[in-house]
Amino acid sequence: MNPSASSFPRRWFVAGDLNGFFGLVVDNLSILGFIAMALVGMFQFPAEVVFGRMFPGTALGVLVGNLMYTLMARRLAAQTGRDDVTAMPLGLDAPTSIGMALLVLGPAFVAFKAQGLDPHAAAIATWQLGMASLVIMGVLKTVLSFFGEAVTRALPRAALLGSIAGIAIVLMGFLPLLETLRSPVVGFVTLGLLLYVLIAKGRLPVRAPGVLVAFAFGTLLYYGLGLTGLGAPGFKVPQWTPPQVVLPWPSLGFIEGLPTAMTYLPLLLPFGLLMVVGGINVSESARAAGDDYRTRDILLVEAFATLVAGLCGGVAQTTPYIGQPAYKHMGARSGYTLLTGLFIGIGGMLGVISGLVQWLPLAVLAPIIVYVAIDITTQAFQATPRAHAGAMVLGFLPSVAYLLAIKAPGWIAPEQLAAMTTTLDGHGLPELAVIFTLGNGFIITAMLWIATVVAMIDGQLRRGAVLMLIAAGLTLFGLIHSVDPRGGIYLPWMLEGLPKIISWQFAGAYVALALMLGLLSLQRRPTGQ
Structure with a gap:
């Protein structure tokens, strides 16, 4: 043991x-706010279920993970005798x-209502689906914690980061941008302020975190303009849902959501995989900054916190944040994760x-998500080889196909939509059917496409x-390019008619390209290569 390890305060x-x-x-x-904005504001989800059932369990996961990372930081400080160890942010x-x-909760809620359930x-059915989704991702992350580095060797960084960047710029960027511009003055000013402090690194006249200033200024501007009649049409003071104390005890409610969650596996599996890869990356980042955490421990804490959240009613998974060196440069040590865990966790249970x-307001929350989308996409290009x-x-x-698939039912009447996905016009498969098929399983599709082109380049x-x-x-099994309208998986011999034709045509296209690549690999390489 380091002789000074037990002596320093x-x-x-x-x-x-x-x-x-x-x-x-x-x-x-900001993330909790966007979840509420998307579910309550965009999908008309009952607010009491979001705030009274989903948020307490989700906040508990943040509490558990941050407490464990705080203890890990103090243990590392004790082992090394250093007083500058910074905890991993979660x-x-x-x-x-x-x-x-x-992509999951909102569409599922709409689908459940279409089946005749009252809101x-x-x-409640959607909440149970969210719980089940977190349990599935938590189990997956627990298993992959022991094989995470092998996964990163199997797929190039471009495939892992590029697939999430597609979600970021197309879905996280565009959809919140629409919400931003529905209240143009407030949204655009808030977005501009965020870009000034976060991308341009501009200075503010007050000494306070830039995001906090943007939130406060945007909120004051929204209510100021709205109350004086100068805001965007439709301004109203939010309907107040009284805070309630909710203790998120473990339950078996997730079991009810498992059957539906299985139809979302093409989305859930990549979500869990990306968090494992992200955990490995942040561990390396912290190690480079001087704090040598064991990667497996970082991943297991992340997985455990996600499982706890899912079992206790949460619907959003936790992850270690990439910015550990940035928090170290701020002078933070282990107290900030303890404070964050207690504030989010206890505040979530008490309704604060x-x-x-x-x-x-939506117009204030949405711009931060637009910034996050820009940042994720930028990092993806910076962290991968230019080639x-x-x-x-x-x-x-x-991701573009999935965006169109999300929006199409709201733009096109149901009868016309059905006709546009089933009518052959002599020019190949129906265009709208291709859009739906390409969008289903889009994350795994993106990973495979990117990895294949990277293999060609290399x-x-x-x-x-x-x-x-x-x-x-x-x-063939619907894990990508599912012809099930819900994007579910199936056995290929169960398909009939046009869905069977589409599935086998897409599968045949991949086989044909595989054969072509195999034949091209037989060429002799030019001398010197």
Whole structure:
């Protein structure tokens, strides 16, 4: 043991922890706010279910994870005899939390209502689906914690980051941008302020976290313009849902949601995989900054916190944040994660978080998500070899198809929609059917497309052929390019009619490309290559 390890005073809080606390809390509040915005504002979800059932369990996951990371930091400080160890920051993952709201929970709620359930019953069924989704991702992350590095070797970084960047720029960027511009003055000013402080690194006349200033200024502007009649049409003071004390005890409610959750596996599995890869990356980042945490421990805490949240009613998974070195530069140590965990966790149980989130307008919350989308996409390009950039751009296109699939039912009458997906016009498969098919399983599709093009770029044509054969197999079972309107999986011999034709055509396309790549790999390489 280091002789000084037990002798130096290990304080629970230092001045820098306050800066770290504000930064980490605002990140978590913005994500919780967007979940509420998407479900209540966009999908007309009953607010009492979001605030009284979903938020307490979700907040508990943040509490558990941050407490464990705080203890890990203090243990590392004791082992090394250092007083500058910074805890790993943990919070709700922006891409997958927003993805859960926009791609899983919201559409599922609409589908449950279409089946004849009243809004409250549909909301409860959706909540149980969210719990089941978190349990599935928690189990997956627990298993992959022991094989995470092997996963990162199997898929190139461009495939992992590019697939999430597609979600970011197409879905997380565009959909919240629409909400931003529905109140143009407030939304655009808030977005501009965020871009000034976060991308341009501009200085503010007040010494306070830039995101906090943007939230406060945007909220004051929204209510100021609205109350004087100068705001966007439709301004109204939010309907107040009284805070309630909810203790998120473990329950078996997730079991009811498992059957529906299985139809969302093509989305849930990549979500869990990306968090494992992200955990490995942040562990390396912290190690480079001087704090040598064991990668497996970081991943297991992340998985455990997600499982706890799912079992206790949560609907958004936790993850270690990439900015550990940034918090270290702020002077934060281990107190900021303790404060954040207690504030979010206890505040979520007492209804304080729900009360704060209710008064944050959509036009103020949406711009931070637009910024997050820009940041994720930028990081994806910065963290991958320049030669692989074209491959990543290709991986954005399935996300575009999913965006159109989300919006099409609201733009086109049901009878016309059915006709447009089943009528052959002599020019190949119906265009709208292709859009739906391409959008289903879009994250895994993007990973495979990007990985294949990367293999071409790197001269590994046989590897690319194998990836295309894997894509063909996944297509036949609906894990990608599902012809089920809900995007579910199935056995290929159960399909009939046009759905069977579409499935086999897509699978055949992958097999044909695999054969072509296999034949090209037989060429002799020019001398010197």
